[in-house]
Amino acid sequence: MRVAMIGTGYVGLVSGACFADFGHVVTCVDKDAGKIAALQRGEMPIYEPGLDALVAANVRAKRLEFSTDLKAAVGAAEAVFIAVGTPSRRGDGHADLSYVYAAAKEIAAALDGFTVVITKSTVPVGTGDEVERILRETRPDADVVVVSNPEFLREGAAIQDFKHPDRIVVGAEDERAGKVMQELYRPLYLNRSPIVTTDRRTAELIKYAANAFLATKITFINEIADLCEKVGADVQEVARGIGLDNRIGSKFLHAGPGYGGSCFPKDTLALIKTGQDREAPLRIVETVAAVNEARKRAMARKVTAALGSSLRGKTVGVLGLTFKPNTDDMRDAPSIPLIIALHDMGAKVRAYDPIGMEQARKVLPELHYCEDAYECAKGADALVICTEWEQFRALDLDRLKRVMGPKPAIVDLRNIYPPDELRRRGFIYEGVGRPRENGH
Ligand SMILES: NC(=O)c1ccc[n+]([C@@H]2O[C@H](COP(=O)([O-])OP(=O)(O)OC[C@H]3O[C@@H](n4cnc5c(N)ncnc54)[C@H](O)[C@@H]3O)[C@@H](O)[C@H]2O)c1
Numbered sequence: 001m002r003v004a005m006i007g008t009g010y011v012g013l014v015s016g017a018c019f020a021d022f023g024h025v026v027t028c029v030d031k032d033a034g035k036i037a038a039l040q041r042g043e044m045p046i047y048e049p050g051l052d053a054l055v056a057a058n059v060r061a062k063r064l065e066f067s068t069d070l071k072a073a074v075g076a077a078e079a080v081f082i083a084v085g086t087p088s089r090r091g092d093g094h095a096d097l098s099y100v101y102a103a104a105k106e107i108a109a110a111l112d113g114f115t116v117v118i119t120k121s122t123v124p125v126g127t128g129d130e131v132e133r134i135l136r137e138t139r140p141d142a143d144v145v146v147v148s149n150p151e152f153l154r155e156g157a158a159i160q161d162f163k164h165p166d167r168i169v170v171g172a173e174d175e176r177a178g179k180v181m182q183e184l185y186r187p188l189y190l191n192r193s194p195i196v197t198t199d200r201r202t203a204e205l206i207k208y209a210a211n212a213f214l215a216t217k218i219t220f221i222n223e224i225a226d227l228c229e230k231v232g233a234d235v236q237e238v239a240r241g242i243g244l245d246n247r248i249g250s251k252f253l254h255a256g257p258g259y260g261g262s263c264f265p266k267d268t269l270a271l272i273k274t275g276q277d278r279e280a281p282l283r284i285v286e287t288v289a290a291v292n293e294a295r296k297r298a299m300a301r302k303v304t305a306a307l308g309s310s311l312r313g314k315t316v317g318v319l320g321l322t323f324k325p326n327t328d329d330m331r332d333a334p335s336i337p338l339i340i341a342l343h344d345m346g347a348k349v350r351a352y353d354p355i356g357m358e359q360a361r362k363v364l365p366e367l368h369y370c371e372d373a374y375e376c377a378k379g380a381d382a383l384v385i386c387t388e389w390e391q392f393r394a395l396d397l398d399r400l401k402r403v404m405g406p407k408p409a410i411v412d413l414r415n416i417y418p419p420d421e422l423r424r425r426g427f428i429y430e431g432v433g434r435p436r437e438n439g440h
Pocket residue numbers: 006007008009010011012029030031032035070083084085086099102103106120121122123151152153154155262263
């Protein structure tokens with residue numbers, strides 16, 4: 001089947017490459033000519049494990065190409081995906097749908113023959129109706145159906161998630177469109193991946209409900225972690241103790257510096273807005289968003305607690321800048337408010353990230369960037385582990401001890417080190433939701 005992917009960002013590029021790998025002929029379109037030119041040269045605009053090889057193999061097999069020519073790609077396609085960004089609208093937190101609607105207008109003008117237009121972007125309930133209205137208004141003659149097919153891939157494991165999803169959600173009420181969707185995902189239908197077929201509005205809401213629930217789970221354990229610190233309990237054990245209950249599940253129960261990334265912050269806000277507009281306020285999600293926002297800066301106070309004094313004039317190293325490991329995505333990373341707060345408190349901050357420093361420089365241009373973890377630790381009074389990259393899990397503690405300041409503190413925001421061992425080796429250790437040195 002011929003597929004046009006409109007928007008070649010994280011989701012568009014990964015989905016386009018995976019559909020090509022399923023055997024379809026895919027054109028990934030973007031209006032960013034620089035991005036398309038780079039992709040045509042074989043350069044990836046994002047860091048995602050396995051993506052470069054997958055793209056190269058499918059380009060070689062002539063099933064995947066990159067273009068700025070939306071008209072030609074859409075005209076030739078039976079399935080057109082909208083995978084453009086839906087960031088938070090400045091000022092009010094609603095999803096900014098201007099990119100989706102602009103893409104819909106361009107697609108409308110280029111439609112040729114029966115076409116299924118599929119919204120993969122995360123969009124509020126009712127957006128599919130508006131996309132359909134735009135298509136019909138612009139091209140009353142077109143034979144077109146609009147389907148919702150939200151994407152659930154996780155950055156850092158995106159290809160695996162796309163090819164082995166927990167479920168595929170298809171919001172399609174039209175039989176012909178249903179057949180096109182089945183053909184598109186044929187390998188996944190064959191290996192019996194769970195498919196949830198529903199109406200379009202329900203499909204749109206499933207995506208937001210899923211992200212809001214996961215954000216809630218993270219925030220719940222973060223607040224339990226705060227309580228653990230006050231009462232001398234260990235959040236890791238609490239998480240294990242509740243996570244083994246099948247009704248709860250062990251995933252997303254890792255206490256940390258608060259959720260970030262390109263989806264949870266903006267999607268929770270957009271869902272809150274939808275609830276308020278429809279007079280069905282989502283008070284739990286409202287609280288989750290507020291608690292999470294406050295938490296990020298509060299993490300800087302952990303550094304003060306570890307050092308037992310003001311941060312003025314102190315040197316703090318930050319390990320890990322991206323919002324999670326195995327991606328270079330810096331969108332809404334918790335490291336950003338943390339580093340700004342450390343600066344505000346008078347600390348000299350240096351940082352290292354294995355992959356994300358190029359992206360980080362765009363957001364934090366003034367920051368001192370280091371070559372590796374040990375250079376980052378050099379002379380530091382405190383070392384903050386902000387993102388749990390594999391390479392930070394087995395740091396040479398003796399070497400750290402040698403290069404850091406005289407009373408070195410490790411602030412482990414991901415709880416990846418055993419507190420007792422670090423304390424035995426002469427570090428001050430501060431985790432999240434773990435018993436403090438003095439018992440509480
Ligand atoms: N990143 C994720 O992990 C993830 C996961 C699931 C869902 N989503 C959702 O998928 C959507 C896309 O997210 P993303 O992270 O890939 O965004 P992104 O910002 O990485 O990519 C969007 C791309 O669309 C392009 N674009 C915008 N308007 C266009 C137009 N009219 N024609 C052609 N190209 C156009 C932009 O230039 C950009 O390259 C969002 O709604 C997001 O919420 C993202």
